[in-house]
Amino acid sequence: MATLFSIDHSDPKPAGLPSQNPTRSFWANSSPDANPLSREGSTGPLITDADVCIIGSGITGVGVAYHLSEAIETNVLQSPLKVVILEARDFCAGATGRNGGHLTPAAFSEFHDRASKYGPEEAKRSYALEAHTASSLVHIIQDHGWVNDVDLVHGGHIKLLCSDQQVESAQRDREAAVDAGWSLEGTLALSKEEVEATFGAHYPAVKIPGYNLWPLKLVTKLYQLAQSRTGRGFDLVLHTHTPVTAIQHANVSSSASGSEPSANATRAYRLLTPRGAIACSRVVHATNAYASHLLPFLAGPQGIVPVRGQVIATRASVGTDQIKINSWVANEVAFRSFYLVLVFPRTVHRVGNTGSRVRSSHAVYVDDDTTCHPKVGETLRAFLPTTFEEKFERGREPEMEWTGIMGYTAIKDPFVGPIDKFPAIQGTDITRYTGQFIAAGHSGHGMPRAFGCAEVVVQMIVAELTGTVWIQPEWLPTRYLTGKERDSELMIRN
Numbered sequence: 387m388a389t390l391f392s393i394d395h396s397d398p399k400p401a402g403l404p405s406q407n408p409t410r411s412f413w414a415n416s417s418p419d420a421n422p423l424s425r426e427g428s429t430g431p432l433i434t435d436a437d438v439c440i441i442g443s444g445i446t447g448v449g450v451a452y453h454l455s456e457a458i459e460t461n462v463l464q465s466p467l468k469v470v471i472l473e474a475r476d477f478c479a480g481a482t483g484r485n486g487g488h489l490t491p492a493a494f495s496e497f498h499d500r501a502s503k504y505g506p507e508e509a510k511r512s513y514a515l516e517a518h519t520a521s522s523l524v525h526i527i528q529d530h531g532w533v534n535d536v537d538l539v540h541g542g543h544i545k546l547l548c549s550d551q552q553v554e555s556a557q558r559d560r561e562a563a564v565d566a567g568w569s570l571e572g573t574l575a576l577s578k579e580e581v582e583a584t585f586g587a588h589y590p591a592v593k594i595p596g597y598n599l600w601p602l603k604l605v606t607k608l609y610q611l612a613q614s615r616t617g618r619g620f621d622l623v624l625h626t627h628t629p630v631t632a633i634q635h636a637n638v639s640s641s642a643s644g645s646e647p648s649a650n651a652t653r654a655y656r657l658l659t660p661r662g663a664i665a666c667s668r669v670v671h672a673t674n675a676y677a678s679h680l681l682p683f684l685a686g687p688q689g690i691v692p693v694r695g696q697v698i699a700t701r702a703s704v705g706t707d708q709i710k711i712n713s714w715v716a717n718e719v720a721f722r723s724f725y726l727v728l729v730f731p732r733t734v735h736r737v738g739n740t741g742s743r744v745r746s747s748h749a750v751y752v753d754d755d756t757t758c759h760p761k762v763g764e765t766l767r768a769f770l771p772t773t774f775e776e777k778f779e780r781g782r783e784p785e786m787e788w789t790g791i792m793g794y795t796a797i798k799d800p801f802v803g804p805i806d807k808f809p810a811i812q813g814t815d816i817t818r819y820t821g822q823f824i825a826a827g828h829s830g831h832g833m834p835r836a837f838g839c840a841e842v843v844v845q846m847i848v849a850e851l852t853g854t855v856w857i858q859p860e861w862l863p864t865r866y867l868t869g870k871e872r873d874s875e876l877m878i879r880n
């Protein structure tokens with residue numbers, strides 16, 4: 387039996403729809419205007435016909451919309467395109483609006499394992515994809531002058547090494563990366579004494595390049611940019627509070643459904659929502675943790691398992707000048723928890739964010755983000771004052787506490803590509819899925835991956851629309867592709 391997170395996976399159930407009335411994240415609720423698109427398109431007439439329906443308005447879904455608009459803008463795609471984003475709740479109310487705000491491409495962690503399992507070239511692509519994604523986002527932010535708008539900070543990222551085992555494993559990964567010819571430029575090993583002197587924590591650490599930003603603000607900007615291109619052959623509409631409850635494969639004439647007939651009047655799919663149906667030719671599943679709701683064959687450890695993370699936003703007791711670094715991660719073995727600490731020097735809030743991803747029954751297969759777990763909350767409250775004794779006050783209550791749902795796969799890598807290529811559905815009527823795509827299962831590390839995966843899905847759609855052959859980018863790991871068999875016994879061990 388599969389043992390992702392060492393728990394029993396017998397009889398896995400597909401994820402539900404995103405819960406109504408979720409806990410309130412700092413990012414979406416710190417000011418009244420924090421999420422200007424929150425209820426965009428939630429009332430009034432529903433679009434009834436589109437070329438591409440994107441399900442989900444996180445970094446992946448909006449990334450797909452952005453890249454489609456870019457394809458039109460740059461004349462890669464010359465035919466008009468009607469695109470709609472359907473979101474079950476507020477705009478960007480999933481993991482993207484609830485995470486720790488790190489944009490940290492992995493530098494070399496897990497290199498040894500990946501090189502042994504997949505070979506050095508495929509291992510290198512894991513890091514190349516993340517470097518590509520982070521640098522694409524940073525370039526877009528800089529080119530459009532959004533640095534202050536999205537609170538982008540290039541402060542580096544520190545991983546505390548909390549045990550001898552973690553020190554050894556970091557050393558092994560570093561050596562494997564060097565052996566494979568992967569550049570470690572910008573990375574730094576810090577001794578316990580150096581960490582103590584500069585940051586106040588009593589562990590050795592690894593420092594790697596990395597960014598922090600306000601994910602909801604970034605996704606809002608990306609959507610607004612894509613939307614501003616409407617009218618030049620590109621048409622983008624967002625309907626929030628419009629959950630997709632089912633996908634029917636059907637030949638629906640768009641004129642019969644009441645909308646203007648388009649050049650491509652026969653649509654393969656009808657997406658059902660409580661507000662009505664939408665006919666479309668292509669569907670992109672950007673639903674991450676919730677993917678198995680519409681694609682039940684993805685339930686369980688061979689697909690995408692929902693895992694709940696919990697976060698607190700806490701005020702530090704010292705000024706940001708004394709915190710010295712924006713981004714931390716520490717894997718505290720005793721609690722089997724994973725912490726993130728983030729401080730925003732750009733805001734006046736001096737907020738430390740501690741996120742926990744407890745790998746236990748508190749969290750695995752939990753797709754409900756309407757509550758917080760008290761035990762996890764206790765652990766989170768203890769972490770900052772224990773690790774950074776003089777910087778966070780013991781007993782101070784957090785300003786906000788919330789949960790969010792991540793989508794984990796057995797190998798902790800996402801699925802990217804056409805749905806009809808999944809090995810699990812070969813032998814069934816795969817034409818029911820032709821024209822549907824997915825980029826999901828980012829396994830708690832989507833910020834430096836999802837936007838690049840969205841780019842790949844758009845390349846594939848553009849190739850279909852232009853009758854060309856899609857060519858795998860050199861930075862894309864082959865194992866991400868939906869058409870590839872994932873060796874579960876080898877890969878699930880963890």
Ligand SMILES: Cc1cc2nc3c(=O)[nH]c(=O)nc-3n(C[C@H](O)[C@H](O)[C@H](O)COP(=O)(O)OP(=O)(O)OC[C@H]3O[C@@H](n4cnc5c(N)ncnc54)[C@H](O)[C@@H]3O)c2cc1C
Nearest residue numbers: 442444445446474480481482485630674695790831832833
């Ligand atoms: C607590 C926490 C901490 C994290 N920390 C980090 C980190 O430090 N670094 C990092 O890189 N990543 C982190 N992540 C993970 C990161 O946030 C995700 O990998 C990334 O945001 C995934 O983006 P997405 O767009 O694919 O999914 P999401 O942002 O979850 O978007 C999916 C959207 O689909 C919508 N949806 C689902 N089903 C339907 C449906 N049937 N109809 C309509 N809409 C639907 C959902 O409401 C949601 O808005 C963290 C996540 C959490 C929750």
